[in-house]
Amino acid sequence: MRPSGALLVGLVKLIVGAYPRWIGCQPCARQRIYFANHSSHIDTVALWAALPLELRDVTHPVAARDYWGHGLRRYIATKALRAVLIDRAREDKSSNPLAPLIETLARGDSLILFPEGTRGSEALPGPFKSGLYHLAQQFPEVELVPVHLENLHRSLPKGAFVPIPITCTVRFGAPLRLEPAEAKEPFLARARGAVIALSGLHA
Amino acid sequence: MTGQHKLLAVFAGVVALLIVASLVGALLAQRAASAKSREVIANLNARTKAWWVMVAVLGCAFAAGQGATLVLFAFASFFALREFISLTPTSSGDSSALALAFYVLLPGQYALIWTRQYGTFSIFLPVYAFLFLPAVSALASDTRDFLARSAKIQWAVMVCVYCVSHAPALLLLELPGFDGPNALLVMYLLLVVQLSDVLQYVFGKLFGRTPLAPQVSPSKTVEGLVGGGLTAVAVGGSLWWLTPFTWPQSLALSAAIVALGFLGGLCLSAVKRSLGAKDWGVMIEGHGGMLDRLDSLSFAAPVFFHLTRYFFE
Incomplete structure (x- = not known):
């Protein structure tokens, strides 16, 4: 891990702990897509920090280019986290926004994905976008691991500037698989349900 | 020696x-x-x-040295406060008050010990934090559960920062006839308070029959408290040579530390239960959170500090 990455991990652990709980699977070198609820800018680093050191090197968070693509944020995203930047805005309609993700998976590396696409303000995640489904179709051998990040919407909610120290537990669930002939909507609902089930807040 | x-x-x-x-x-x-x-x-x-x-x-x-000891206790306070706030349902209207508590009040309280300003140290949180924390929350215009929210933040800061900071504040005392270092007093306090916890646990596991307050803390028993507490007082008394106290004084002060430590453990256990948790956190393997280890110290430290200051300075 780079020094800038180590510094970032140290800082995030000091403020939110990011204690991992491997409930449905164990940390291992298998290729995976970790997908989680998204409520705060700390989410990405917290999930990344919860992974063991050796997995951080081969696991790339997916970040939005419109937010993380400039200045210091760009430095943090690309240098410290080695994130994959994607275009949420999609100015060029002909290009596939998932292309950089597909490239990373084809290389054999793992991804951290926030399928809501944007930060929510509630404890429960909003509806999932379809990227996860398309990736699952193209890479059936990659494990899809649901992850729940607790409390981070309290530490740095949308609109706040200073993160409040609040303990965050990162719960890793049992891997999902896209069933043969499973349609997009039911799969995305099932994936979202798997994240909610880890939160203990059944709704 | x-x-x-x-x-x-x-x-x-x-x-x-x-x-x-x-x-x-x-x-x-x-x-x-x-x-x-x-x-x-x-x-x-x-x-x-x-x-x-x-x-x-x-x-x-x-x-x-003293600087490192202060930094250590400041971090202990920080983690304890983080655990307390994590379990406490605060609202987004508390963001500014919480930032104030973590990033200004906590370092401020320890800086006052470092700069040896006893007067300001003793009123900084009970007076100024008491007034300004709710004021900052009120400015956020969220009135829902305002009193309960303010009270919880207040309590968290008092227990985790103010009370705990009295342990390293022993370094401030100037005790005539005691050639120190004052770190010995800090060590004495920690030793008696933690030994009392450990011995109450051991006596409770070996001889515990009668639950003391089953609703609050199922593991506390009368046998554990009496056996462990008395043994801790005896050990504390026998450590008089570390301190400026004679052995009977040391016995009395140890008794105060053990009694307050017990009450601290009981009160914070009650707080923890009322927030629906069994442990404060997961930081310390086997023990739970930082606050599970500091609960008795938080009550014992201020009383031991003031007894020592009043009778021996």
Whole structure:
């Protein structure tokens, strides 16, 4: 891990702990897509920090280019986290926004994905976008691991500037698989349900 | 024996105790037959292992001097406050008040010890934080559960920062006839308060029959409190040579530390239960959170500090 990455991990652990709980699977070198609820800018680093050191090197968070693509944020995203930047805005309609993700998976590396696409303000995640489904179709051998990040919407909610120290537990669930002939909507609902089930807040 | 030698002697004693505890734990682990007893022994050994780490960290801080000791307690306060706030349902209207508590009040309180300003140290949080924390929350115009929210933040800051900071504040005292270092007093307090917890646990596990306050803390028993508490007072009394006290004074002060430590554990257990949790956190393997280890200290430290200041300064 780079020094800038180590510094970032140290800082995030000091403020939110990011204690991992491997409930449905164990940390291992298998290729995976970790997908989680998204409520705060700390989410990405917290999930990344919860992974063991050796997995951080081969696991790339997916970040939005419109937010993380400039200045210091760009430095943090690309240098410290080695994130994959994607275009949420999609100015060029002909290009596939998932292309950089597909490239990373084809290389054999793992991804951290926030399928809501944007930060929510509630404890429960909003509806999932379809990227996860398309990736699952193209890479059936990659494990899809649901992850729940607790409390981070309290530490740095949308609109706040200073993160409040609040303990965050990162719960890793049992891997999902896209069933043969499973349609997009039911799969995305099932994936979202798997994240909610880890939160203990059944709704 | 000089003060430094005394400090070394105490640490050597603690290390010897930990060696014995580790050996006994290993022996018990071999003998444990039932699943239940294996679980208890595994927890016991996790606790002992965590004690090794805590004693090593404390030893390094003491060796590095007063600044390092203050920084250590500041971090302990920080983690305790983080645990308290994590379990407390605060709203987004509390963001500014919480930022103030973590990033201004906490470092401020420890800076006041570093700059040796006893007067400001003793009123900074009970007066100024008391007034400004709710004021900052009120400016956020969220009136829902305002009193409850303010009270919870207030309590968290008082217990985790104000009360805990009285342990390293012992370094401020100027005690005539005591050639220190004052780190010995901090060590004395920590030793009696933690030994009392450990002995109450051991006596409770060995002889515990009568639950003391089953709703609040199911593991506390009358036998544990009496056996463990009295033994801790006796040990505390016998450590008079570390302190400016005579042995009867040391017995009395140890009794105060043990009594307050017990009340602290009980009160914070009640707070914890009212927030629906069993442990404050997961930081310290086997023990739970930072606050599970600091609960008794938080009540004992201010009283021990003021008794020492009033009668011996």
